[in-house]
Amino acid sequence: MVGEAYAGLVIRDPGRGAGHVCLAFDNRADLEARAREFLAAGAATGELTRYIAAEEPTVPLPWLPLGDRYPEGVVIDPHAQVAVYAAATEDAVATGYTGLRVVADVTSLVRTPEQRDAFARYEYLIDRYIPDHPYTAICAYDRADLGDAAIAELACMHSRADARVPFQLHACPPAEGSAALTGELDLHAYDLLTTTLDRADLPPADEVVLQASGLRFADHGALLRIERYADDRGITVVLRDANGGVKRLADMLGLSRLRVEAAR
Amino acid sequence: MRSGAAAGHEGYFHTSLCYSSDEELLAVAVPFLTEGREAGEPSLVTLDERSAGLVRSAMPAGSGVEYLAGGAVYSRPTAAIRSYRRLLAEHAATGAPQIRIVGGVPSGPAWARYEAAINHAYNDFPLWSICVYDQRTTPSDMLTEVARTHPRTARPDGTHEPSPTYLDPIGYLSEPWKADPDPLESTRPFAHLAAPTPAAARSAVRAAAVGILGEDALEDLVVAVSESVTNALVHGQPPVGLRVWSGAGRVVVAVSDAGPGPKDPFAGLLPATDRSVGGRGLWIVHQSCDNVTAETSPDGFTLRLTSGAL
Numbered sequence: 029m030v031g032e033a034y035a036g037l038v039i040r041d042p043g044r045g046a047g048h049v050c051l052a053f054d055n056r057a058d059l060e061a062r063a064r065e066f067l068a069a070g071a072a073t074g075e076l077t078r079y080i081a082a083e084e085p086t087v088p089l090p091w092l093p094l095g096d097r098y099p100e101g102v103v104i105d106p107h108a109q110v111a112v113y114a115a116a117t118e119d120a121v122a123t124g125y126t127g128l129r130v131v132a133d134v135t136s137l138v139r140t141p142e143q144r145d146a147f148a149r150y151e152y153l154i155d156r157y158i159p160d161h162p163y164t165a166i167c168a169y170d171r172a173d174l175g176d177a178a179i180a181e182l183a184c185m186h187s188r189a190d191a192r193v194p195f196q197l198h199a200c201p202p203a204e205g206s207a208a209l210t211g212e213l214d215l216h217a218y219d220l221l222t223t224t225l226d227r228a229d230l231p232p233a234d235e236v237v238l239q240a241s242g243l244r245f246a247d248h249g250a251l252l253r254i255e256r257y258a259d260d261r262g263i264t265v266v267l268r269d270a271n272g273g274v275k276r277l278a279d280m281l282g283l284s285r286l287r288v289e290a291a292r
Numbered sequence: 293m294r295s296g297a298a299a300g301h302e303g304y305f306h307t308s309l310c311y312s313s314d315e316e317l318l319a320v321a322v323p324f325l326t327e328g329r330e331a332g333e334p335s336l337v338t339l340d341e342r343s344a345g346l347v348r349s350a351m352p353a354g355s356g357v358e359y360l361a362g363g364a365v366y367s368r369p370t371a372a373i374r375s376y377r378r379l380l381a382e383h384a385a386t387g388a389p390q391i392r393i394v395g396g397v398p399s400g401p402a403w404a405r406y407e408a409a410i411n412h413a414y415n416d417f418p419l420w421s422i423c424v425y426d427q428r429t430t431p432s433d434m435l436t437e438v439a440r441t442h443p444r445t446a447r448p449d450g451t452h453e454p455s456p457t458y459l460d461p462i463g464y465l466s467e468p469w470k471a472d473p474d475p476l477e478s479t480r481p482f483a484h485l486a487a488p489t490p491a492a493a494r495s496a497v498r499a500a501a502v503g504i505l506g507e508d509a510l511e512d513l514v515v516a517v518s519e520s521v522t523n524a525l526v527h528g529q530p531p532v533g534l535r536v537w538s539g540a541g542r543v544v545v546a547v548s549d550a551g552p553g554p555k556d557p558f559a560g561l562l563p564a565t566d567r568s569v570g571g572r573g574l575w576i577v578h579q580s581c582d583n584v585t586a587e588t589s590p591d592g593f594t595l596r597l598t599s600g601a602l
Contacts, residue, residue, distance in 0.1 A: 194491070214490040215522050245494060247518050248576055273511030280374070280579055281572070 127162025
């Protein structure tokens with residue numbers, strides 16, 4: 029049965045240019061209203077739609093109970109989770125749908141640091157998978173339950189985040205780099221940056237390229253965090269297509285493991 | 293073995309020359325450079341175009357003297373120290389017994405502080421420099437600071453005498469900054485933020501500077517302001533405040549906190565490489581905008597950053 033395994037989410041939505049959206053919600057009515065609108069748009073184009081949540085919705089939605097598959101406190105297996113979604117999407121297409129569109133409230137899967145460690149890695153993996161597959165998804169997180177800091181750990185792994193997050197590390201076309209780093213990096217992002225890089229499972233290589241054309245700002249402390257990440261792994265990180273301010277700052281610092289290439 | 297007057301001296305031999313005619317400049321510079329080349333020492337000139345031209349035409353062809361573009365080297369004091377230290381390290385690495393430089397810097401309080409700081413910053417190298425000041429064009433208050441920041445004064449006959457008003461760099465840099473407020477500060481600020489985050493400070497500066505500064509200058513000022521606010525949050529004491537003014541082709545930003553300011557007299561002029569990671573904020577600030585001044589008062593510490601038409 030398609031959809032039973034949907035704990036996270038994935039979305040491909042070329043019309044909006046963002047297939048993997050993170051949503052932090054403040055109350056269930058807002059979430060359900062957003063889900064109705066989002067899923068109705070998918071159904072209109074022939075997509076299979078699913079609303080996955082622990083609680084039964086108060087309005088008509090194609091609900092799958094999250095708890096059927098995921099016991100309270102479970103730590104997901106990131107790679108297995110991606111495989112499940114891939115199979116579900118293939119099933120949907122084989123059944124005659126144009127794709128799969130999901131809204132999932134995964135709050136109960138990310139309450140502890142250990143859960144977030146696994147789930148953030150999954151979010152990173154699925155973000156890379158989405159652009160080439162007929163997925164679209166909103167991953168929803170309850171702000172009152174989790175708090176902004178915990179949500180930020182997950183939101184920053186999405187191509188699009190409707191949540192308070194200083195930066196995002198997300199998928200980009202392989203020709204542009206291993207991932208894209210967008211947003212602004214200052215002292216309020218240092219720890220999140222280190223955590224996110226650790227969780228991201230960037231492909232092993234002597235030189236890891238991050239597409240930085242969307243990186244509006246980085247201060248020197250943030251560049252030193254990236255340098256430390258690279259140094260710990262004996263690799264070089266490249267920030268490609270960075271703005272001139274980031275480039276000049278890096279030149280000043282004389283970093284050995286982080287190379288910043290300015291946009292031409 | 294170092295040649296000339298600096299023979300036997302360890303580290304930086306820092307001298308000034310205040311001249312009142314082209315002939316006086318050449319009477320010191322030409323023998324200084326010639327002796328340097330005869331001793332096989334790298335001998336460099338970093339002067340404005342006119343003065344460099346005078347020296348070049350007075351030197352014999354093929355003398356081996358290097359002429360560096362003074363303007364580029366001397367854009368900002370902290371950047372000049374960084375460039376020179378790299379240049380000096382390269383020469384020292386080749387085994388040069390001494391490096392000779394005839395140089396000239398702009399006038400103003402920031403450059404007076406530079407002249408004080410380099411007594412320490414270049415003391416790792418066997419450098420002999422003559423910093424030349426044209427008495428016809430240099431303001432008299434700058435000439436006073438030249439005497440206070442150079443341990444020795446060169447005479448046209450090639451001799452040196454100690455400067456009686458010289459003050460060691462720590463003493464000099466611990467004095468209150470000699471800087472007046474920018475006239476824009478008496479106007480209503482474009483933005484006035486209490487307890488800003490670095491992100492809020494960046495937004496305010498972007499809004500104030502767009503259309504006034506070019507893209508590079510704007511991005512660099514945003515770096516300087518973000519680092520200043522971060523520094524105040526991490527090392528200063530609350531409350532932190534930010535005021536931004538724009539007008540007359542420039543942007544002025546004041547970042548204040550209630551603390552006493554940095555203890556290190558070289559803060560902003562030299563990188564704090566021997567300290568904890570992240571101790572380089574002020575050093576970056578000084579390289580990322582056109583002018584920086586600092587002020588301590590009973591209310592706390594204020595850093596004033598300016599970019600654009602000074």
